[in-house]
Amino acid sequence: MSAATPAVDTGTIRIIGAEEQHVAHNYHPLPVVIASGEGVWVTDVEGKRYLDLLSAYSALNFGHGHPAILAVAREQLDRLTLTSRAYHNDQLGPFAAALAELCGKDLVLPMNTGAEAVETGIKVARAWGYRVKGIPADAATVVVAQGNFHGRTTTIVGFSDDPQARDDFGPYAPGFTQVPFGDAEAIEAAITPHTAAVLIEPIQGEAGVIMPPDGYLRAVREICTRNNVLFIADEIQSGLGRVGETFACDREGVVPDVYLLGKALGGGILPLSAVVADAEILGVIRPGEHGSTFGGNPLAAAVGLRVVELLATGDFQKRARTLGAHLETKLTELVGHGVTGIRVAGLWAGVDIDPSVGTGRQVAERLLGRGVLVKDTHGQTIRIAPPLVVRATELDWAVEQLRVVLAG
Structure with missing residues (x-):
């Protein structure tokens, strides 16, 4: 699970530029161009891998390419x-x-x-x-x-x-x-x-x-x-x-x-x-x-x-309950250390970022640089919603990247 670096290669810039020029600006995407995905991981056009903690706003509950x-x-x-x-x-x-x-x-x-x-x-x-x-x-x-x-x-x-x-x-x-x-x-x-x-x-x-x-x-x-x-x-x-x-x-x-x-x-x-x-x-x-x-x-x-x-079968529901409790324990450790509050329901979490650390968007961009994809909402909050096929070790790694980002 090696961290990725921000996508700044000319291929990425060219593709993003074409999108900026020809697609209506009704979204403000993170600067990464995804080319493939499997399970909880996606790969960009330059071959860098990222852990997807957004799941297309929960449309990918079963992961990429189940x-x-x-x-x-x-x-x-x-x-x-x-x-x-x-x-x-x-x-x-x-x-x-x-x-x-x-x-x-x-x-x-x-x-x-x-x-x-x-x-x-x-x-x-x-x-x-x-x-x-x-x-x-x-x-x-x-x-x-x-x-x-x-x-x-x-x-x-x-x-x-x-x-x-x-x-x-x-x-x-x-x-x-x-x-x-x-x-x-x-x-x-x-x-x-x-x-x-x-x-x-x-x-x-x-x-x-x-x-x-x-x-x-x-x-x-x-x-x-x-x-x-x-x-x-x-x-x-x-x-x-x-x-x-x-x-x-x-x-x-x-x-x-x-x-x-x-x-x-x-x-x-x-x-x-x-x-x-x-x-x-x-x-x-x-x-x-x-x-x-x-x-x-x-x-x-x-x-x-x-x-x-x-x-x-109920297997995915059980998995979300068990791993959600694990995620909540890990995220709770960040409260007071760059996080002002968390809310967790299964594998769905809202994490409120201390303004002294930055905005939700800024934290999402820093996490992108460490190979983790999340998205901000309402200024100071980031949402975490991994595919339900995620493993506990992958959640641990992601929270560790968040801990590093919050510490500056």
Whole structure:
């Protein structure tokens, strides 16, 4: 596990230059150009290796190039990749049945990206509100949490309080009420007869792996049940094994009415997302009211089925729990030594950097120089989310690199 040096070779500069010139600047990537990956390791165009502690924001829970996922993708590529939903295909039904069983629900509405899943969940909640609950036309509201990150579509940024995501993209869609994250009483106070749903992340990822108080999710579940309001859990980052359970809601033994899933569902190979709920909820959507040309395509369905099969064993969840506890112990040792606080849920950690050491971005750039890839968020926080196939020795090495960087 030798450390790498920052990518400054002419080949890297040339490739980054072409991207800077021809790709819209909607991201600020670290200065490294990845050419290949295997497991938890990636290699840049100059042959330098890095330990990936970001996992494409949890889309790579099973690591780069998991052999079982690659095998099913290769097989399906030779058979059939796309039909649209104008026809049936032989992969969508088995995938939907397996995912519904994993979630303990009846129906699956397949989409592509996480933001599409959120948009779909909002549409479903509104339709349910009008057609089942009896909310007057165009009056349905959804309660959301401050600090949320559900995507960057025009609807979603309208109920974000992140200026970077929101500013200059209005006018914003009405129908959303924002309350403090972790405050169940505020949710109850915000509910009216016109409320169709409460939409929250069980753990807020982009905000810096922010966890609510114990009992919060149970309280939200009880409030939604009592008020005949749908509880929608955005598990796009937190779900599918990341936190040591299949879903973050499982940490409190809570079952939402609607799961929003994505990222790791595509096995790190292609975009795949889904809304999963019982028939009394998803059944409100009628033919022609919602769709996607690529949603439920046979290639994505074949990959998604294999992902569900991997999760059904429980091995990845157990691994995330065990290694997450190990990671937390190691990170705790850094508190007071360049770190002001940590938050850990399974193999998912937010690490707050002491401003005297530098910004989160600066620490991420220094770690890049030592062969470790992380990403900053909200100025002073770095996120750690390695593939669930990581080994304890690799985590130890990564934390040691962080210790060296913090010491200057």
